Amino acid sequence: MVFSGGVDSTLLYALWYEETMQPMPTFTATFEVRYQRKYTDPRFVDKLQGLYPSLHHPVAISLSKVQEFWDDYIKDLDMPIGDSASFLTWMIAKEAKEEVQVLISGAxxxxxxxxxxxxxxxxxxLRNPSLYSSLKWALPLLGGIRSVHKFLSAVDSNASKTFLRMAALENPTADFEESLLGFYPQNKSPYKAALEWDRTVxxxxxxxxxxxxAxxxxxxEGRAPYLSQELIAMSQGMTEEEHLKLLGKQWLKEALIKRGLGGIARRKKLGFGLPLQEWLQxxxxRNWVFSEISRLxxxxxAHFPEQIRRFVQAPERIESSKFLQVWNLFLLLSWLEKHS
Structure with a gap:
């Protein structure tokens, strides 16, 4: 099992252990000590061991290891995906193959x-679309308040556009947004349409x-138990009001609390991925990524939009908050070199 010590993988493992009373091999990405104050997966996995022991395997990840295996990883990608969780999962699967034939995920x-x-x-x-639309005038005043800026810049009178922007790193161009809307679920209540977009796209x-x-x-083989037909049908059968009442996977968290795992249930949400923001400092x-971008x-x-061309010409000037965009472009260019 890919085991992060988060709500989803923890509940899966607890249910497995309660059913079988047999420890399962688990694999957790771990980073250098200086990053573990933020990337706390190993600490939460350790907390679980007392109640639900596992055959635990920490998978050490460092910048030098990313560089060592980068070419092998890129060669294995049949398409580029701008998500650093891809490399983490590839490394976990690389180690897991020595122990297991099936790798379970909380996806x-x-x-x-x-x-x-x-x-x-x-x-x-959705609680007050007109209110938030009326506050967009304040965007130039927000300065470094990144989360508020991201929220208000996504707001539109069209609920579907608003969610697409919230799901994107940056607001898409008008033409691209229109093409995305062609895939957006129709004839559903707004929140259920958003969930359907996330599930199907x-x-x-x-x-x-x-x-x-990976x-x-x-x-x-890879398996995702949460995507059983029964759970998908359950989600689709819930009303908009039921979904909003259980926002943030409340019923999964309640199941953990009942098992004495309230600390994990209350854990702050942190995406699964490399410490790119820290590495970019x-x-x-910086030398590795920016030199490769300039070279590749x-x-x-000529195929890039203007803002990407400006970045390519002077990558060292990019804002530190754009670390995900840096990684995505680096990965895309690496993939194009190997597969074009």
């Missing part, structure tokens, strides 16, 4: 039951694609 719970931060933000917007093209690619690259990472970009620059 799907967030999409079915509203576990992402964007779901909470969208529910807030984001989950399929990011989360499940990552897990499948497992297949190393010759093992370090000279070694010229054949493709």
């Amino acid at each position: 799907g719970a967030d999409e079915l039951f509203g576990g992402y931060n964007r779901h909470a933000a969208y529910a807030k917007y 984001y989950l399929v093209n990011d989360i499940l694609k990552i897990h499948d690619n 497992c297949m690259a190393h010759g093992i 370090e000279k070694e990472f 970009a010229p054949p493709w620059e």
